[in-house]
Amino acid sequence: MSNSTPATIEDVARIAEVSIATVSRAIHMPEKVAKSTRLKVNQAIALTGYTTNAMARSLRLGRSNMILVVAPDIGDPNFSSILVGLENEARAHGYGVLIGHTQNDAQRGLEYLKFFNSYQAAGLILFTGILPFGHQAATASLPPSVGVFEPVFNGGIPYVGVDDVEGARKAVDLLISEGHRRIAFIGDSNTRLAYGRRRLGYEAGLAAAGIPLNRQMVLDGDGTVESGRLALEQLFMRDDLPTAFMCVNDQTALGVTLGLKARGYEIPDDFSVTGFDDVPQASFMTPSLTTVRQPRTAIGKHAMALLLDMLSDRAAPETEILLRPDLVVRNSVGPPPDGKKR
Amino acid sequence: MSNSTPATIEDVARIAEVSIATVSRAIHMPEKVAKSTRLKVNQAIALTGYTTNAMARSLRLGRSNMILVVAPDIGDPNFSSILVGLENEARAHGYGVLIGHTQNDAQRGLEYLKFFNSYQAAGLILFTGILPFGHQAATASLPPSVGVFEPVFNGGIPYVGVDDVEGARKAVDLLISEGHRRIAFIGDSNTRLAYGRRRLGYEAGLAAAGIPLNRQMVLDGDGTVESGRLALEQLFMRDDLPTAFMCVNDQTALGVTLGLKARGYEIPDDFSVTGFDDVPQASFMTPSLTTVRQPRTAIGKHAMALLLDMLSDRAAPETEILLRPDLVVRNSVGPPPDGKKR
DNA sequence: CTGGCCACTGTAAAGGTTTACATCATCATC
DNA sequence: GATGATGATGTAAACCTTTACAGTGGCCAG
Incomplete structure (x- = not known):
């Protein structure tokens, strides 16, 4: 036996x-x-x-039952819950999941492309906003691929993510409903397409409430803790402070929070802060952060399902699947200090 | 071309x-x-x-260049940083990493064993304290395997982890040096071998300081947040409270912290708390948690290196590689309320 | 009875690689 | 100059599977 x-x-x-x-x-x-x-x-x-014997089978078929998942950093805690969705879906369809991380090194990205060919992987899941391979590979024909989290820049690759515009809209709407009218947007940047969309949501929310856009209230930031701190410093050098800070992601919100605390302010009594992503730490911050949740496991599931659909080429692939983000209301938002609601 | x-x-x-x-x-x-x-x-x-063509090669060789990594839950944020170490080391040696998660379901574990055979994986990395396959498979001959984080119960599988005894010792030594003498140990359990070792470190620390072991101060707990809360309730039903809580892991410490706060106590002024693991959230807790850090990426690296060594069967595999844990001192520990040091 | 169709099954080739074995040339040795 | 050793290379089988094609037998219609 x-x-x-x-x-x-x-x-x-x-x-x-x-x-x-x-x-x-x-x-x-x-x-x-x-x-x-x-x-x-x-x-x-x-x-x-x-x-x-999967090896013999793949050899004969010229294609294996493996999906390669490439992220810039698999150590990112956001990554793991997506992985759950990806893996479950793949497994349910008899596919295996191979992982790799590029550390934003194009050389390593190219290695994975080789690896992909060597293992005859059936498809590719990309976490990077940019193709992790050098320009030469970018022009060559890519394997069936799906982007996750954010659109992939240079390639017509379908992607699965969250509706950034709607998510940002929910955050700004909450702030407005609490009575805020001077709301800063921190983290304007062209490093990530997603950030641009979040700003769109911010602007739409202001417009809907009849609040004119004040360009002074939109500050640069690349999504790091430090960038939040920095933006705060810039704001405090002017006269007209906002009453709320809407941050492009949770890292930035953390930077802002730390900066405000360092100046002796209380949140949400003196200022309100919102983030985006709902990283695992968000609920442990003090105060716990009100933020927009990415349904990570669902995103992973949909991304894998989309890729698998593409492989069995029924129907043309959608170019974009946007999931609905939920607002997670915690303790970093309240009415403005002079607000009527309290 | x-x-x-x-x-x-x-x-x-x-x-x-x-x-x-x-x-x-x-x-x-x-x-x-x-x-x-x-x-x-x-x-x-x-x-x-x-x-x-890796498929053809594997077919011919009867063995592929893939390592299967199986965890109960890949969504666990602790998992991802280990994965970094695993993946880097594997890649450096030309191996690919396949991942799977069992959700503690033996049926799924068995599926992965099949998967392993089908893909002719070269080796197996196990995150589970128990073999994820049913008993039948356990008796059969297993592929080259290495456990990570904690020993694998039923199988002579070498493992790579942290020196739990030493780590716990460092935590208890800190508490003692702050002046604590009534120190509770929360999370005594036989669900995880690692927990038993941590208790050993606790006892050794007390003994070295000449503090007699008080069995009333050792409470059960399975490592969940709830178990921390529960143990606290039990302690508060007695007269003699400890001045410090040494918890078997960070989750438990969180439970204890929440319980103490709910009762209106201040940490570390009224009580000190320590954890174990240094999960990503630990630094975001209020107060930030003093805990024992698992060098996760290093653990992953060593585990993969050990497995790869076993595959090229030079030398007999060590049965245990214990890395040195570091104490991360944050703000949850201070002198006891009546302490002399303040 | 013949021919054709159908449902089922078998034969054999192909996929890309590694490696035991065979071959061949070269060169040193006596 | 014959012999054998050495080093470099080629030939061909084997790894296990899928599938085009061929074959078989049964059955029905003419």
């Missing part, structure tokens, strides 16, 4: 007294095989504990 | 005007090939952009 070498299709065929072709058919095209034969084959499979 | 179908070893052989055997040798046993030939082959490889 449990021999030293694993059972091959030939072992199964011998026991079931059929040819190996029939065994293969019984597995992959059961309707093409007589019921009685199918039964014999299944028994033989159970008896031998046979599992298809 | 970049054709539709990828170049095979035959293409390389034709261009280099040698046989495919020579090409294969030039790649894998360069010293067995004349220098001039090697040069021709390398040129041809560069010209064609040839990459070995």
Whole structure:
């Protein structure tokens, strides 16, 4: 039963007294095989504990059942919950998940492209906003790919993410409903397309409330803690302070929060702060951060499903799947100090 | 140059005007090939952009260059930084990393065992304290495996982790040096071997300071937030409270912290608290948590290195590699309320 | 009875690689 | 100059699977 070498299709065929072709058919095209034969084959499979040799199969098919997932940094805590969605969906369809991380090194990205070819992976999931391969590879034809989290810059690659505009809109709407009218947007940047969309949501929210856009209230920032701190410093050098800070992501919000605390202010009594992403730390900050949640596991699931759909090429791939973000209301938002609501 | 179908070893052989055997040798046993030939082959490889077809190679060798990493939950934020170490080390040696997660479901564990065989993976990295496969598989011969984080119960599987005894010792020593003598240990349990070791460190620390072990001060707990809360309730139902809570992990410490805050106590003024693991949230708690850091990336690196060593079977595998844990001193520890030091 | 169709099954080739074995040239030794 | 050792290379089999094609037998219609 449990021999030293694993059972091959030939072992199964011998026991079931059929040819190996029939065994293969019984597995992959059961309707093409007589019921009685199918039964014999299944028994033989159970008896031998046979599992298809994926290597032989992939060699024959010229394509393996593996999906390569490449992120700039797999150590990012945001990454892991997406991975859950990706893996579950892949597994449910008989695919395996290979992972890699580039550390934003194009050289490493190219290595993964080689790796991809070597392992004949069926598809590619990209976490990077940019193609992790050098320009030469970018022009060449890419394997079936799906972007996650944010659009991939230079390639018509479909992507699955959150509706950034709507998410930002929810945050700004909350602030407005609390009575804020001077709301700063921190983290304007062209490093990430997602950031631009969040700003769009911010502007739309202001417009809907009839609040004119004040360009002085839009500050640069690349999404790091430091950038939040820095933007804050710039604002405090002027006269007209906002009453609320809407940050492009949670890191930035953390920077702002730390900066405000360092100046002796209380949140949300003196100022309100919102973030975006809902990183695991957000609920542990003091005060806990009101932010926009990325439905990470769902994003992963949809991304993998989309890729798998593309592989079995039914229908043209959508270019964009946007999931609805939820606002997570915690304790970093309140009415403005002079607000009427308190 | 970049054709539709990828170049095979035959293409390389034709261009280099040698046989495919020579090409294969030039790649894998360069010293067995004349220098001039090697040069021709390398040129041809560069010209064609040839990459070995890993499927064909694995089929021939009966073993692939893939390592399967199985965790109960890949969504665990602790997991990702280990993954970084694992992946880097694997990649450096030309191995790919496949991931899976069992969600503590034995059925799923078995699926991964099948998967392992099907993909002819070279080795297995286990995050589980128990073998994720049912008992039947446990008795069968396992592939080369390495445990990570904590010993694997039922199997003589080497593992890489942190020296739990030493880590706990550092935590208790800090508390003692601050003046604490009534120190509770929360999270005694046999669900995880690591927890038992941490208790050992706790006891050793007390003994070294000449503090008699008070069994009333050792409370059960399975490492969840709730278990921390629960243990606290139990303690408060007695007369003799400790001045410090040494928790078996950060989750438990969080539970204790929340419980103390709910009762209106200040940390570290009224009570001191320590954790273990240094999860990403620990620095965001209020007060930020003094805890023992697991060098996660290093653990991953060592685990993969050990596994790879075992595969090329030089030397017998060590059964245990314990890394030195560092104490991360933050703000949850101070002298006891009646302490002399303040 | 013949021919044709159908449902099922078998034969054999192909996919790309590694490696045992065979071959061949070269060179040192006596 | 014959012999054998050495080093470099080629030939061909094997790894396990899928699938095009061919074959078989049964059955029905003419």
